[in-house]
Amino acid sequence: MSEPFEPKIVAFVCTYCTYAGADLAGTSRMKYASNVRIVRLPCTGRISPMFILKALQKGADGVLVSGCHPGDCHFAQGNYHARRRWTVFRALLAFTGIPEERIKFSWISAAEGAKFTELINGITGQIRTLGPFEQYQELQKVIETQSTY
Amino acid sequence: MAKIGVFVCHCGENIASMVDTAKLTATIADHPGVTVSSEYKYFCSDPGQETVKKAIRENGLTGVVVAACSPRMHEQTFRKACAEAGLNPYMLELANIREQCSWVHTDRDEATEKAIEITRSLVEKVKRNNDLKPISVPVTRRAMVIGGGVAGIQAAIDIASAGREVVLVEREPSIGGHMAQLSETFPTLDCSQCILTPRMVEALQHPNITMMTYSEVEEVDGYIGNFTVKVRRKARYVRMETCTGCGDCIQKCPVKKIPSDFECGLGNRTAIYTPFAQAVPNVPVIDRTRCTYFKNGKCKICQKTCQIDSIDFDQQDRIETVEVGAIVVATGFQVQNTAIYGEYGYGRYKDVVTGLHFERLASASGPTAGKILRPSDGKEPETVVFIQCAGSRDAAKGVKYCSKICCMYTAKHAMLYAHKVHHGNSQIFYMDIRAAGKGYDEFTRRAIEEDEAGYIRGRVSRVFEENGKLIVRGADTLLGRPVEVVADMVVLATAMVPQPDAKDFAKRIGIGYDEYGFFNEAHLKLRPVETATAGIYLCGACQSPKDIPDSVAQASAAAAKVLGLFSKEQLEREPVIASVTDATCAGCWGCVIACPYNAIDRKDITDRNGNVVKRVASVNPGLCQGCGTCVTFCRSNSIDLAGFTEKQIFAEVMAL
Numbered sequence: 001m002s003e004p005f006e007p008k009i010v011a012f013v014c015t016y017c018t019y020a021g022a023d024l025a026g027t028s029r030m031k032y033a034s035n036v037r038i039v040r041l042p043c044t045g046r047i048s049p050m051f052i053l054k055a056l057q058k059g060a061d062g063v064l065v066s067g068c069h070p071g072d073c074h075f076a077q078g079n080y081h082a083r084r085r086w087t088v089f090r091a092l093l094a095f096t097g098i099p100e101e102r103i104k105f106s107w108i109s110a111a112e113g114a115k116f117t118e119l120i121n122g123i124t125g126q127i128r129t130l131g132p133f134e135q136y137q138e139l140q141k142v143i144e145t146q147s148t149y
Numbered sequence: 150m151a152k153i154g155v156f157v158c159h160c161g162e163n164i165a166s167m168v169d170t171a172k173l174t175a176t177i178a179d180h181p182g183v184t185v186s187s188e189y190k191y192f193c194s195d196p197g198q199e200t201v202k203k204a205i206r207e208n209g210l211t212g213v214v215v216a217a218c219s220p221r222m223h224e225q226t227f228r229k230a231c232a233e234a235g236l237n238p239y240m241l242e243l244a245n246i247r248e249q250c251s252w253v254h255t256d257r258d259e260a261t262e263k264a265i266e267i268t269r270s271l272v273e274k275v276k277r278n279n280d281l282k283p284i285s286v287p288v289t290r291r292a293m294v295i296g297g298g299v300a301g302i303q304a305a306i307d308i309a310s311a312g313r314e315v316v317l318v319e320r321e322p323s324i325g326g327h328m329a330q331l332s333e334t335f336p337t338l339d340c341s342q343c344i345l346t347p348r349m350v351e352a353l354q355h356p357n358i359t360m361m362t363y364s365e366v367e368e369v370d371g372y373i374g375n376f377t378v379k380v381r382r383k384a385r386y387v388r389m390e391t392c393t394g395c396g397d398c399i400q401k402c403p404v405k406k407i408p409s410d411f412e413c414g415l416g417n418r419t420a421i422y423t424p425f426a427q428a429v430p431n432v433p434v435i436d437r438t439r440c441t442y443f444k445n446g447k448c449k450i451c452q453k454t455c456q457i458d459s460i461d462f463d464q465q466d467r468i469e470t471v472e473v474g475a476i477v478v479a480t481g482f483q484v485q486n487t488a489i490y491g492e493y494g495y496g497r498y499k500d501v502v503t504g505l506h507f508e509r510l511a512s513a514s515g516p517t518a519g520k521i522l523r524p525s526d527g528k529e530p531e532t533v534v535f536i537q538c539a540g541s542r543d544a545a546k547g548v549k550y551c552s553k554i555c556c557m558y559t560a561k562h563a564m565l566y567a568h569k570v571h572h573g574n575s576q577i578f579y580m581d582i583r584a585a586g587k588g589y590d591e592f593t594r595r596a597i598e599e600d601e602a603g604y605i606r607g608r609v610s611r612v613f614e615e616n617g618k619l620i621v622r623g624a625d626t627l628l629g630r631p632v633e634v635v636a637d638m639v640v641l642a643t644a645m646v647p648q649p650d651a652k653d654f655a656k657r658i659g660i661g662y663d664e665y666g667f668f669n670e671a672h673l674k675l676r677p678v679e680t681a682t683a684g685i686y687l688c689g690a691c692q693s694p695k696d697i698p699d700s701v702a703q704a705s706a707a708a709a710k711v712l713g714l715f716s717k718e719q720l721e722r723e724p725v726i727a728s729v730t731d732a733t734c735a736g737c738w739g740c741v742i743a744c745p746y747n748a749i750d751r752k753d754i755t756d757r758n759g760n761v762v763k764r765v766a767s768v769n770p771g772l773c774q775g776c777g778t779c780v781t782f783c784r785s786n787s788i789d790l791a792g793f794t795e796k797q798i799f800a801e802v803m804a805l
Binding site for chain 1: 219220221245247248249250252253254255256259260262263266267270661671681725743745746774775776777778780781782790792793795798799801802803805
């Protein structure tokens with residue numbers, strides 16, 4: 001291996017808290033790893049487990065889901081739905097062949113630019129040690145060779 | 150075929166110093182579907198926006214991606230520019246390469262690569278954007294205020310004085326609420342009746358206010374701007390139209406010994422009654438459960454007495470339907486049942502009373518005409534012990550929260566007692582003195598320094614009777630020793646709790662409530678008078694314990710919100726809302742449960758003969774706030790969220 005492995009991390013965030021928190025990290029000129037790609041959604045309640053699977057299938061090595069703190073959801077209860085969904089989805093991860101450590105669930109408010117920075121650096125480090133997520137890419141090859149679709 | 154224009158902004162040096170904008174522009178130019186790709190120093194500037202507009206017009210662009218700052222910064226700016234160039238404003242996406250890229254990274258190559266990916270994924274998204282139009286909802290410019298206490302009265306007068314119609318609903322026979330029961334009010338010691346009753350009359354006489362007393366809200370249907378409310382008008386058995394309020398019927402009513410709720414049981418009322426002398430409207434009601442005629446079929450003395458034939462025993466409850474555009478909930482509070490403290494002897498000893506009882510004793514219009522007399526024998530008490538936090542801040546027996554008003558009213562009680570019984574001795578057991586408010590701390594200091602109220606920091610363990618006296622045993626935690634006070638009367642500063650039916654009421658009208666039953670505001674700090682249900686507002690103690698100044702301020706705030714809503718005939722809303730595909734909806738109603746706003750209804754699909762073929766979910770555009778929780782919940786992918794559709798997001802993810 002010539003170059004060190006740089007993971008790709010996809011973050012699904014709500015626009016009201018975490019996206020604003022990420023903006024705050026920017027306006028405060030905090031620095032974090034460039035491995036993260038942010039997908040903005042109205043609310044964590046909108047985040048489907050399918051998005052996470054799709055991201056991993058398409059080459060992400062880690063996924064972050066983040067929204068408003070419990071009780072602070074702009075849409076009153078969306079983040080509670082997201083949390084419940086995550087609890088159930090976690091049980092499915094083993095079945096789908098995804099190590100749980102590749103997915104992070106977090107609450108970051110619009111005021112927590114520093115927390116966002118720490119979180120991104122933390123996850124990037126963790127996923128870097130885990131190495132690339134290749135199970136799905138191998139699966140993709142199998143699908144392509146036996147292409148019935 | 151998509152024709153996407155990509156506009157890469159340098160933001161001066163903010164972006165250009167960390168992102169190779171030339172490389173970004175060139176790379177994106179080769180992306181399928183991209184017709185125009187250009188860079189500029191400041192796209193948000195006038196010439197910058199002109200460039201965007203010109204490119205839209207000249208190339209017939211179907212979508213625009215501006216790679217610049219956060220959409221929270223300039224989304225509106227560029228939406229407006231798109232609209233001016235004839236492109237639907239929702240065919241725009243902002244690629245955030247400043248706040249979330251150039252400002253937070255230190256490696257130019259990495260930042261450039263990231264900016265390319267961000268921009269590319271939004272190009273893929275914008276290809277799948279749809280033309281959206283803001284939703285217009287008609288607004289019925291009439292408000293309903295539920296609850297006729299000081300908060301409700303204030304909100305009603307404020308809205309009515311701004312020229313809008315108001316329906317004020319009160320379930321008691323008179324408006325006035327708890328404030329009408331109070332003697333004097335802190336921190337000014339002006340008489341409650343003197344400041345409240347003029348307001349009550351103003352509300353009654355206001356040409357824009359329709360008052361519905363002795364009435365209860367049964368059902369609320371509809372959504373912001375368009376509520377249909379069913380109000381039960383309880384039978385008064387007295388004709389509102391003709392009654393002059395002379396009171397002859399009340400004088401002659403033979404059933405005289407009914408404990409009055411208004412007097413907290415310290416005084417009596419008759420079967421035909423007004424709750425208090427200054428009642429508004431001054432029209433009595435007949436208490437059906439106590440009236441001799443209703444019980445035995447004989448009496449009718451009130452009818453014989455009435456010289457204008459205003460008694461009508463045949464009246465029935467009727468349901469009135471009112472159309473309103475906004476609802477202000479001001480249903481108030483109740484005092485906690487202090488019987489939970491067996492050790493304080495409330496209910497066992499007549500002279501252990503609540504703060505509200507004391508208000509009636511101190512009130513000039515109360516059962517003792519303002520003399521402080523103990524309920525057991527009508528004698529003036531020499532020593533009165535006040536126990537604060539009798540319910541509040543007590544997770545074990547009472548409620549966890551601070552009722553906020555008790556420190557102040559207890560200080561007031563001690564002052565009133567000192568003013569009325571000059572040789573009297575008052576002792577107050579307290580946990581802390583919480584006197585935050587204009588003139589509040591000065592007020593409690595006055596109680597201590599001028600009116601010689603004795604403050605003992607500590608809790609009371611027991612109150613018991615001995616030789617006709619009440620022995621109050623407690624601890625003085627500042628001196629670290631037990632204390633015993635021989636008292637003639639004990640006043641408990643009871644907790645303020647929600648109305649007994651608060652939770653049922655909240656469910657009926659579709660608003661949230663907390664663990665106690667206080668109604669939930671949309672945001673505790675930034676939207677304190679709105680509920681999560683658009684068009685329903687809150688004020689007064691139904692939201693949390695509050696004193697009069699706070700209740701009135703909140704009432705005016707709620708009125709301002711209502712008037713803001715009423716400032717236009719049509720309400721324009723962001724079109725980011727969910728919609729259902731009828732063909733695939735299986736009617737599992739998962740979305741109905743998931744929706745935090747009760748915005749999803751069941752809709753019948755009928756064939757041409759009108760037979761119901763199936764039932765599907767249907768999103769009410771007036772109520773939907775666009776969170777998308779239902780979309781994720783839907784098992785059959787039958788709901789989608791405009792602006793954040795499944796297609797758009799998957800395309801965005803695939804392009805990363």
